[in-house]
Amino acid sequence: MEMIANPEAAGFDADRLARIDEHFRTAYVEPGKIAGFQVAVGRRGHLAHRSTVGAMDLESGEALHDQTIWRLYSMTKPITGVALLSLMERAKVKLNDPIHRFLPEWRDVRVGVKRADGSVELVDTEQPISVKHALMHMTGIGTGPKEARLNLEALVDGGGARSLDPSVTLADLSRLLATEPLWFQPGAHWYYSWSSDICARLVEVIADEPFDDYLRRAIFDPLGMVDTAFHVPESEAHRVPSLYARTARKEMRLLDDRSKQRLCREPALQSGGGGLLGSLDDYARFCAALTAGGALDGSRVLGRPTVELMRTNHLPGSGDLRDFAMPGGYGEVGFEGNGFGLQVAVGLGPAATAGVGPADDFMWGGAASTVFWVDPTEELWAVFMTQLIPSGAFDFRGQLRSIVYGAIDD
Secondary structure, eight states: OOSSOOTTTTTBOHHHHTHHHHHHIIIIITTTSSSEEEEEEEETTEEEEEEEEEBSOTTTOOBOOTTOEEEOGGGHHHHHHHHHHHHHTTTSOOTTSBGGGTOGGGTTOEEEEEOTTSOEEEEEOSSOOBHHHHHHTOSOOOSOOGGGOBOGGGGGGSTTBTTOOTTOOHHHHHHHHTTSOBSSOTTTOBOOSSHHHHHHHHHHHHHTSOHHHHHIIIIIHHHTOTTOBSSOOGGGGGGOOOEEEEOTTSOEEEEEOGGGOGGGSOOSOOOTTTOOEEEHHHHHHHHHHHHTTSEETTEESSOHHHHHHHTSOOSGGGOOGGGTBOTTOOOSSOSTTEEEOSSSEEEOOHHHHSSSSOTTOEEEEOTTSOEEEEETTTTEEEEEEOOEESTTSSOHHHHHHHHHHHTBOO
């Protein structure tokens, strides 16, 4: 992938595309709503736009590093999905395989059904949890036991669980989660929880190697993703920005001071749901490969039909996420107008989303407001990076989409 932006070659009006920087600078950076951002857009094999605006932190005002290393959080999930699908291409696993074929602790798991008096009855599963259920967040796994309770505020502590012992591995987490009753029958609902970490555990069991080693060998090295990993070397710590939260009072609160270099410690839990860190250019290469059907610069990580499988809406009846999401549940994209594939949401088109862009684009985001989408129809991809929790504070994806599609000039 070329590294010099050429908007005209990509079929964009350069002046209209430049509205990206103007908008996010004036609406978010200058008022102090975010410290800074990076964005990249590509189309038809050309890099159309790449920019770096703002600061590494609000306190010092140091200019944002051009090769910033970002907390990807849930943008780890599509990478985990590609890893598991690459093992399917090796005939090591099938989507309909029960996960207990590889993770025996899940063989006898049961479903908790609440009675009228508030007590819980344990019933047998109507079907085993499948690999496909895990890839789709339809396992029935809830927030987890008290030792591994998902908690957004605790993301800064790593892994997303306040009480999770720092020595816990993917193997430990899988066994721990399997001690809890499922919240619903596998395949019945969509609930955003620990399922992607089960996918990561499946990868390391099926591949018979640590999850990070497999990611490096199967995805990062072939695509030249040199800065993506579960921790940052101390020599590169200066490239990591501070992390902020937007409070209920619309104030900025420092969550993770970059000077503490917390992310230099290698975690025991290589979280497939939210553990990776990486640069804008690395994730752009990942998106460019998916846009091109699974290959980039002569290196293939997935076959084109497998990418098509990944980005197909697999919800029953090609349905809408709002019809399957558990009440009170959360996702990194809006439910209405989106289906769900294998670790990515799938757009159902402008009439359903009330936004620009054709159907069958696919996307996800991260807890710190990072976003991406890939549009096979336009052969287009976009990546936006910042560090603000929660991800729903501002509609960065919707605003970026409006500007990007409005700049197409062919």
